[in-house]
Amino acid sequence: MVSVALPQIGTRLSASPTGLQWVVDAYVLVYAALLVPGGTLGDRLGRKRTYLAGVLIFGAGALTCALASNLPVLLAGRALQGVGPALLVPGSLTIVRSLFHDERRRAHAIGLWSTASGLAMAVGPALGGVIVAQWGWRTVFWINVPLAAVLATTAWYAVPDVPGTGRQSGERDGDARRTGLLADLDIPGAVLITAGLAASTYATVVGQSAGWGSAVFFVSTSITVLAVGLFVRRERRHREPLVDLNLFLRRDFLAANLAGLAVFFAFVGAIVYFSIYFQHVRHQGPIAAGLSVAAIGAAFAVAAPISGRLTHRFGPLPPLTGGLLLAAAAFLSLTPIGAHSGMVLIIARFVALGAGVGLALTPMTQIAVQAVPDGRAGMASAVHNALRQQGQVFGVAVLGAIVYAHQDYLTGFRIALLTSGLVLLAAAITTLLLPTRRPRPASGRSRHQ
Template sequence: MTVMSVTLVSVALPDIGRDLPANATDLQWIVDGYIIVYASLLVACGVAGDRFGRKGVFIVGIALFATGSLVAGLAPSIAPLLIGRVIQGLGPAIVIPGSVTIIRALFDDPRQRALALGLWSTGSGVAMAVGPAVGGAIVDAVGWRWVFLINVPLGIVMLLVSIRYIPKLGRSSVRARFDWTGVALTTVGIACLAFAIIEGQDHGWTSPLILTAFVVGAAAMAAFILVERQITEPLINLDLFRRPSFTASNVAGFVVFFVYIGIIVYFSVFLQQVAGYSAIAAGLGVSSLGLAFAVVGPLAGFLVGRLGAHWPLTIGLVIIGCATLTLLRLTPDTGIAGLWWMLAIFGFGIGLSLTPMTAISISAVDAEHAGMASAVLNAVRQIGQVLGVAVFGVFAYGHLSTTTTTGHVFSHADGAAFVSGLRVALLISGIAVLVTAALGVVLFRRDRPDRANESTPDLAHQEQRHG
């Protein structure tokens, strides 16, 4: 439910923009408002489950997600909808790390635990794959509001099932204090930077408001680094980044999800507002990416278990970079028939890279830091999504006419401008992915062979557990 909520909403954006009404900036915030909360609170919420009880905190997360969905679905204007999305974002921040810790606590046998985590990963992969198609079907059948409202009855069912079937689990014996300063600084930093990038077109890049947002965001992130180095129980142990492999896997996670969310969101908009497809047709067209990702995931786990993680990750990044550059063939007249196979190749690279990315991140650090390493990688991925939506939007919407009505099919001139801007974003992204692949090869070689090439079958089975 929480993973699908990003891709599910992407195909509903044109209808939301037309009905409320909402401009292009508002539509970007519908996606980013959710991901910002999710990314900035992920690590802290994982600690909350260990301290206050995993079952109780997990149930609270489900309740918040359902409540936010209700607020967004009933919103009479864009402001309440954005508030609902922020409340919704608390759900995955709590539920995703909580669900993994519950699985780890319930299964003592390593093989059973690996199987359970594999099923968890499959659920995430399927959700990402079918999200656009399901969202399109809902929008065409009953309207965009049910993209949010469908989570309410599902959430109630999940609450009842969780109360009934999840046993009461003991709290962690470790009583680390909350690093509220770190949480506040990362939240302010990520939100200000995203605000500056998204709002820069409307207010002007040199306006006092945008410059202030950039300065405050950068200062908050710099202060976070300084504070985390001084305290004894940091939110993120920055010493983890001393390992070249750990750094490489996190850079890869940031770049891959930056490109992934940009393509999902703005190709959904392209197919509806430029190519003129219905919501369900656009969802099915974009879903070729997610389906390829879901199919390749198990293969990636097998390759990591047999060959190690570094080469599958490098090959996956090269495929992603080349597929992104292949999408430069996009024109205003491109249809689903000419697009689906390029998106499928992109999804193939995504599926191939996620498992080794997780395996490298965890195996590059000591066992006691494995949980934090996993949480950091997931948070970095979500930050990549936040900035991906913002930056792709800057290029895609940057040259549309001021009279363009968001939610309706673009004029020929605006369609060409949208595609032109999107192609610039794709060019920059494709080059960035290929540079990341080369950087990874260099950093992997700098690590000691006995640690850098570690990858156990158990790690391989955990393939996309935070994806």
């Protein structure tokens, strides 16, 4: 919804195009940078408590944005909002994993968790267009304040305690041990990975605006390489590493995370420019453009829970590889798109694209979080979500550079669609790294649950 509100924000707060870009990027940068520490905090402090903290921080950030009288206050609110999902996103996924021990029910639950993303994509742009047109840009932030209150209240009463690794027998979720719950937390490692992810995100953002050969891009990239290199060196030696790097030696974990990076690069990056295509090339209004793009999210929302059932029955490889191939084919079939292309054919390809990503997202998510014991599930979830978020940032920037490298928008847009299709095709090939397994029949208890 925020992206739809940007033109009105620019008018009301006298924001420059660069300032409007940071309305989006301030949130993305903080969110991406804090995901790994946020997931590890959930492992240590308890998932329910961390989830609740994330929801409340997100609500506080939304309130700050809704009350902002100038751009700096709005950007501060957006940065505060970014802290929230860094805590609640990995926390929510690990809660789902902890609550469902039966493999069939867990796969279905992760499918429903993934469906939420599709519903947001389907409803967000169209709803945002209506809200901004009727009640103004502040409403897209006000709406999150009561939502956060409802989520926090519901979670407090409905979600059982999902303890972290620091929980002693008899202690409540998140209670500190006598020796200090965070005494052995790798604080320097958290600082290094946060700096590395923040610098990587910043380099991508400024590279798009200031230029890929600019000094600020070079400095940010250098900081990224230095921070990540020091982080890897430290984690290999630390007794309680923030991220267990040995996980990346597992074929399933590596393939799932590479697929997540590729999917969000191609999928989310392209959606941004689909919206621009409908408004600037086909001259549709924001509501009509939002409804057109919503076909992708609607198909995604239908396919994701189906993928959970397929994953349980056939294993993760068929729906993951099949979904990636379907999405790649949809992108490649869209490359001849023009100003007067038939909407029926475009929507049909959008449905195939959304269904393909919906089929792939559930098995890749399940593989990533099931590669570790319960005590490190938050870490695995955070790593997976951090790579997906980096893929999104890179996708918007790199595909944008491709689009705007040509004077004719359609020419650049077609090359960007081709790039997205090839990236997803490469991701499908990486799934060949995944070990196959025979599906296990559900127990009698499972069939009646």
